[in-house]
Amino acid sequence: MRIIRTKDYRDMSRKAANVISAQVILKPTSVLGLATGTTPIGTYEQLAEWNHKGDCDFSQVSTYNLDEYRGLTHEDPQSYHYFMRQNFFDKINIDLANTHVPDGANPNADEACSEYDRIVREAGYPDLQLLGIGRNGHIGFNEPDDHFSKGTHCVDLTESTIQANSRLFDNADDVPRQAYTMGVQTIMYARSILILASGPEKAQAVYDMCFGPVTPQCPASILQLHTSCTVIADEAALALC
Numbered sequence: 159m160r161i162i163r164t165k166d167y168r169d170m171s172r173k174a175a176n177v178i179s180a181q182v183i184l185k186p187t188s189v190l191g192l193a194t195g196t197t198p199i200g201t202y203e204q205l206a207e208w209n210h211k212g213d214c215d216f217s218q219v220s221t222y223n224l225d226e227y228r229g230l231t232h233e234d235p236q237s238y239h240y241f242m243r244q245n246f247f248d249k250i251n252i253d254l255a256n257t258h259v260p261d262g263a264n265p266n267a268d269e270a271c272s273e274y275d276r277i278v279r280e281a282g283y284p285d286l287q288l289l290g291i292g293r294n295g296h297i298g299f300n301e302p303d304d305h306f307s308k309g310t311h312c313v314d315l316t317e318s319t320i321q322a323n324s325r326l327f328d329n330a331d332d333v334p335r336q337a338y339t340m341g342v343q344t345i346m347y348a349r350s351i352l353i354l355a356s357g358p359e360k361a362q363a364v365y366d367m368c369f370g371p372v373t374p375q376c377p378a379s380i381l382q383l384h385t386s387c388t389v390i391a392d393e394a395a396l397a398l399c
């Protein structure tokens with residue numbers, strides 16, 4: 159793991175955008191794995207600015223998001239589909255037909271998940287996978303467990319994730335209890351991984367990810383075994399490292 163320490167959130171976002179921009183410049187047809195959450199918003203803003211200036215062209219890029227709440231339609235303002243359009247896709251010159259998010263509106267979990275696995279596999283898996291990290295070390299919505307997950311599957315969200323994500327909803331009761339998420343094995347298939355973290359509430363998870371034992375109790379810890387994983391995190395998130 160390569161760890162890059164940044165001054166603050168803004169510095170983290172610019173450095174992350176530089177890495178993604180370099181990927182897209184070097185390979186205009188890149189397959190990107192993308193993440194939601196508040197952490198990557200600054201990165202998306204920076205990329206959108208560069209795209210607007212003509213510096214980073216997404217016209218041939220295709221994207222695959224990690225996860226989606228089960229039961230939300232694409233138009234639901236709380237869905238990750240909506241989040242991605244608002245924060246990124248509608249601000250860059252990407253072809254929306256080349257953007258993919260698991261179909262949370264499909265109530266048939268087996269069908270929604272196997273279909274998503276099929277399209278990610280057919281795309282050849284991401285050249286670069288962008289990740290955030292949950293306070294309990296989750297990646298995507300792969301929560302602490304007694305084993306590492308494989309492909310896309312339906313998960314029950316933990317109470318701590320529901321509470322953490324409730325800040326984006328009117329109240330905790332509105333947070334969906336389940337989600338479809340790419341599995342840990344699929345995430346590990348990406349040719350390179352870029353994981354971002356900001357703020358003191360991520361410090362323990364970042365320490366466990368980088369220096370703790372590799373265990374499904376901290377799903378992000380498996381990234382220690384990836385041959386090309388870069389952590390970009392600010393001082394506060396790296397406070398225990």
Ligand code: GLP
Pocket residue numbers: 193194195196197198224225289290291292293296297298299319323
């Ligand atoms: C959600 C997402 C994750 C994200 C995590 C952290 O649970 N499924 O992909 O990494 O939240 O979110 P934030 O960046 O808002 O702290």
